[in-house]
Amino acid sequence: MNAENQETAVTADRKYLLERIGEAAVVQLYADGFEHLPLNDKILCWHLYQAALAGRDIYYDQRYAHNLEMRALLEAIVTHPDGIDPVTLDAIIRYTKLFWINTGGFNNITARKFVPECAPEAFAAAVRVAAANGAALPLAAGESVDDLLARLHRPFFDREFEAIVTCKTPGEGRDILEASANNLYVGVVMKDLEGFEERYALNSRLTKTEQGIAEEVYRIDGRYAHHIARIVSHLEAAIAFAPPPTAAALQALVRFYRSGEIEDRRRYDIAWVADNESTVDTINGFIEVYMDARGAKGAWEALVYYVHPEKTAAVRAIADHAQWFEDHMPWDPQWRKPQVTGVSARAIEVIVEAGDSGPMTPIGINLPNDQEIRETHGSKSVSLSNVTEAYEKSMPREFRSEFSWSPDEVGRAERWGAVASELTTNLHEAIGHGSGLVSPQLNGAPEKALKEQFSAIEEARADLVALYFVADPYLVDIGVVPADALHEVVLAEYEAYARNALTQLRRIREGSQIEEDHMRNRQLIVHWLLANTEAIQIASRDGKTFYRMVDANAFREGVGRLLAEVQRIKAEGDYEAARELLETYGVHFDPELRDEVVARVERLNLPSYTAFVTPKLEPVRGDDGSIVDVRISYPRDLTAQMLEYSGVR
Ligand SMILES: [Zn+2]
Numbered sequence: 001m002n003a004e005n006q007e008t009a010v011t012a013d014r015k016y017l018l019e020r021i022g023e024a025a026v027v028q029l030y031a032d033g034f035e036h037l038p039l040n041d042k043i044l045c046w047h048l049y050q051a052a053l054a055g056r057d058i059y060y061d062q063r064y065a066h067n068l069e070m071r072a073l074l075e076a077i078v079t080h081p082d083g084i085d086p087v088t089l090d091a092i093i094r095y096t097k098l099f100w101i102n103t104g105g106f107n108n109i110t111a112r113k114f115v116p117e118c119a120p121e122a123f124a125a126a127v128r129v130a131a132a133n134g135a136a137l138p139l140a141a142g143e144s145v146d147d148l149l150a151r152l153h154r155p156f157f158d159r160e161f162e163a164i165v166t167c168k169t170p171g172e173g174r175d176i177l178e179a180s181a182n183n184l185y186v187g188v189v190m191k192d193l194e195g196f197e198e199r200y201a202l203n204s205r206l207t208k209t210e211q212g213i214a215e216e217v218y219r220i221d222g223r224y225a226h227h228i229a230r231i232v233s234h235l236e237a238a239i240a241f242a243p244p245p246t247a248a249a250l251q252a253l254v255r256f257y258r259s260g261e262i263e264d265r266r267r268y269d270i271a272w273v274a275d276n277e278s279t280v281d282t283i284n285g286f287i288e289v290y291m292d293a294r295g296a297k298g299a300w301e302a303l304v305y306y307v308h309p310e311k312t313a314a315v316r317a318i319a320d321h322a323q324w325f326e327d328h329m330p331w332d333p334q335w336r337k338p339q340v341t342g343v344s345a346r347a348i349e350v351i352v353e354a355g356d357s358g359p360m361t362p363i364g365i366n367l368p369n370d371q372e373i374r375e376t377h378g379s380k381s382v383s384l385s386n387v388t389e390a391y392e393k394s395m396p397r398e399f400r401s402e403f404s405w406s407p408d409e410v411g412r413a414e415r416w417g418a419v420a421s422e423l424t425t426n427l428h429e430a431i432g433h434g435s436g437l438v439s440p441q442l443n444g445a446p447e448k449a450l451k452e453q454f455s456a457i458e459e460a461r462a463d464l465v466a467l468y469f470v471a472d473p474y475l476v477d478i479g480v481v482p483a484d485a486l487h488e489v490v491l492a493e494y495e496a497y498a499r500n501a502l503t504q505l506r507r508i509r510e511g512s513q514i515e516e517d518h519m520r521n522r523q524l525i526v527h528w529l530l531a532n533t534e535a536i537q538i539a540s541r542d543g544k545t546f547y548r549m550v551d552a553n554a555f556r557e558g559v560g561r562l563l564a565e566v567q568r569i570k571a572e573g574d575y576e577a578a579r580e581l582l583e584t585y586g587v588h589f590d591p592e593l594r595d596e597v598v599a600r601v602e603r604l605n606l607p608s609y610t611a612f613v614t615p616k617l618e619p620v621r622g623d624d625g626s627i628v629d630v631r632i633s634y635p636r637d638l639t640a641q642m643l644e645y646s647g648v649r
Contacts, residue, residue, distance in 0.1 A: 016394040018613060018636055021097045023509070025607035026359075026638045027394040029386055031349045031615050034632045037306060040241050041280045042630035045304055045351055047238035048282045049617050052302035052354045053645055054230040055284065059300045059355035060103055061224070062205075063165060063291065065183040066155040067104040069138040073152065074099060075648045076135035077126050078639070083133070084126045091118035092126055093639075100642040101359050101611040105156070106165035106181065108360050109507045109609055111515040113163050113181075120157050124149050166515060168293045168452040169587060176293035176452060184297040188213060193294075202298040203260055203286045218286060218300075219260030228257050231284065245275035253284065269368040273377045276344035280306045281382075283367065288356055290517055295447055295454050301356035303365075308385045311347030311422075315383060317480050319345035319430040325469060326435055330560035331567040335437045342378035345430035347385045351632075352614045354645075359611035359638070363388050364429040366462075372444030374434060381429035383422065391610060392418050398604045403499045405539060405548045416485070416492035423480065424466040424493055431469065432462030438571045449573025456586060457570055457578050460521035464563035467497065467525070471556045494555045498536045498547040501526035505594040506601045507608045512591040524586030525562065531585070533558035545596060613641050 018026045034042070060067040074096040081089055095116040102108045105115070116123060131137055131145060139148055154161040162181035170179035175189040187208035196213055198206075204215040205223055216223040220232060235254050239247045252268040268285075275281065282305070286298030318325075322340045329336050353361050366381040368374065400413040438446045447454040471490045475481045481489055504519055514520050526547065529535050535555035539546045549555060569578050601608070613635055620629040635641045643649035 014393075015636060016390055018638065020605075020607065021094055021101070023506075023608035024098060024101055025394060025610045026097075026101070027390050027610050027612055028634055028636050029350065029390050029612045029614050030634060031306075031351050031386055031632060033308070033349065034306070034351065034615070037279065039629065041306065043619075043627050044238055044241040044246070044280050045306070046617050046619055046627065046630045047234050047241065048280070048284070048304040049352050051231050051234035051238065051284055052282070052304055052352050054234055055224075055227050055300050055302055056354040056645055058218075058224050058227050062183055062297075062299055064104045064106065064155070064162075064181060066152060067183075070105065070152060070155060071099065071646065072138035073127065073148075075643060075646055076137055077130045079643065079648055080130040080133035080135035082129075084129045085122065088118045088122040088126050091116055092123065097638060100638065103355075104165075109516050109519065110510065111165045111167065112510055113159055113165075115157050115159055120149075120153060123156070164515070166291050166293050168515060169513065180293045182291055184292050190294070198296070200260060200262070201296045202262075202265065202289075204297070217260040220258045222260060224300075232257050235284070242280075243278050245271075246278045246280070249275045250282075256285070266370065266373065269370055269373045270377050273344070273368065273373065273380055276342070276346075276380060280304070281348075281380075283357075283365065287367065287369070289369070289447070290455055291356070293452055295450075295452055299356040301358075302352070302354045303350055303357055304352050305348040305350045305382065305384070308347045308349050311383075311385050312345075314422075314480065315345040315347050315381075315426045315430055317478050318426050319343045319381070321474075321478055322431060322434065324474065325431045325465075328469075328472075328474075329435060329465070329563075329567070330468060331436070331564040332571075335567055335571045337375075337435070337437055340434070341374075341376065343381055343430050343434040344378065345381040345383075345426065348382045349386045350384050350614070351617065353612070358614060359642075360609065361387050361612055363391070364425040366429040366433040370444075371438065371446060375437070375444065379434050381434070383425050383429060387612065388418070388422060388425070390612065394610065396604070396606060399503075399601075399606050402600055402604055402606075403503050403546065404495070405541075405546045409495050412488055412492040413496060416489050417496060419485075420470070420489045420493035420496065423475075423489065424463075424470050427466035427469050428462045432465035433458070435465060436461070436567050436571065439573065442573045446570050446573050450570070450575055450578050453575065453578035453582055455517040456520040456524070456582055457566060459518050460524055460586075461563065461566045461570060463521055463525060464559050464566060467493070467559045468556060468563055471552065490552055490556075491549070494535075494552055495549045497522070498526055498529075498549040502545065502547045502593075502597060503601075505589060505597045506606075508589075508594065509598060509608075512589055512594070514587055514589065520582060520586040523589065524582060525559070527585040528562050528581075529555065529558045532561070543596075544600065545593060611638070613638050616641070616644075 016027050018028055077092055078096050106113050165181050167179035168176055177185045178189050185206050188206045200215050200217045203218040207214045218224050220228045232254050235250050239250050249271040252271040256264040256268045284302040287301050288299055289295045291299045322343050326337050326340045364383045366379055401410045404410045442449055470493050476483045476486055501523055533554045535551045535558055537548045537550050539548050616633050616635050618631045619627045620631055622628040
């Protein structure tokens, strides 16, 4: 057997879909080629992997103040189950799995609370049995089991109590921080922040005290000191095995974790962007601001990954022509960059994701978020190849056919769907986010002007860039798409994009409003096209609704028009226009249509969202204790991995 056949044989045996918990699917992620990395790179991965897991609990705590105690209690039960009523135990195990997948009791997509499917009394009885079995409970000093259960009763069981983790549209007269249950602010409302000088916008928790607002800084001697000290010790161990540019970036990161100062974060961002040729890389820190209704506080996350050489060649071909794309942006020429600073784009294999990026993961990442650094130093963009592959391999066939109007559309989705989606992800990350200028009056910080609308507007902008250029014959000229495939790829992508506005509604089973920014942007684009072009038709057959993409030229022309406006909004920081656009097209949906979509996916037992079990690394030590190899394996078990990460098993 040659190497290629072996590869296929391995793939054919692979188990991707591990289990279903209600609307969630659990899928194993595989990282090919790790075995063949040089030893130094493997050891580097091992230390970075430990640094990633060392910060996992920071995100649990940021997401909800009671999260870590709730998790400890759940894990105490599931590891000491003997004698618990089986129906109750089943309900608790289901809830615990969803709790791990969503990093707490709020759905990652709807932001809403979910509760265990057992009575509080049955839950209490299970806790007592587990305690009698020797489980250690997260009791406060001097606290009884009853006190603990009383204290956590509302967080676990009361749907109306601290009901939404991030609430950007709480309704007239309500405050976005007060309406959000996350732990990024304590007792602070937006009004308190008028005139408040925030020194550590990204990496602090704001707490209202008698003396005013206090910033609790995330750094080695501040908030999360214990976790940050462990992260730093693993990063320091990694430095010895890192090539010079990576070592410089890791040193800068350690400095930032020590000081927490914005200048050190900038130096780290710059060093991280400069490190664009090394095989192994990591993201570790307070990065995305989606969880903060105000769009300022960074949620902690970490990823460790290495480059996939062949797929990287494809995305590089796009990134290398970034200036051409910039020169052809369908927006006011004053917002085009005369000189695009390097977008370094790579396709990667992810080894581990923790915090905000796992067990539910993005498929593409473009960082840093600091607009000023992007403009002067460029950005790094990665597409997560093994995640995209695992999604494809685990998605049932019916998912496409149920929502496609014609057999042609199904055929295109099957033949070209994966290619088209990888291509648009590459365009979104390597060209979209890095493109465009903003007005100097915004001081490099459009997010300050657009506030809670910023993230959805920026995601819409990057998606629109991808949708606009995916239909450009220039992709054929630069060898990214074969000439005879372009038309089919474009149809496959536009059809899938239109379908998605319908199918994504399955993820929001309550209410009639979208909170998640990527979903808002996708809803915005399709509904704007429905209202302003002839590109998409709403059709109906056998009582089922279809979003039919009927005119690809009109689709692209509409995308170009909307993109010009979205870029203007970002460039000028036009908050009112951003709010209006999202409120009109992106936030609200028809709950009856959602009920129809949910009924269709339930009949086919299709998942609404996917969580991943990531590979496991273990060092192999020689007689003198030094690491002589690092072994990769695939746990194929969510519970085992989560308990291991928590240090419970
Ligand atoms: Zn994006």
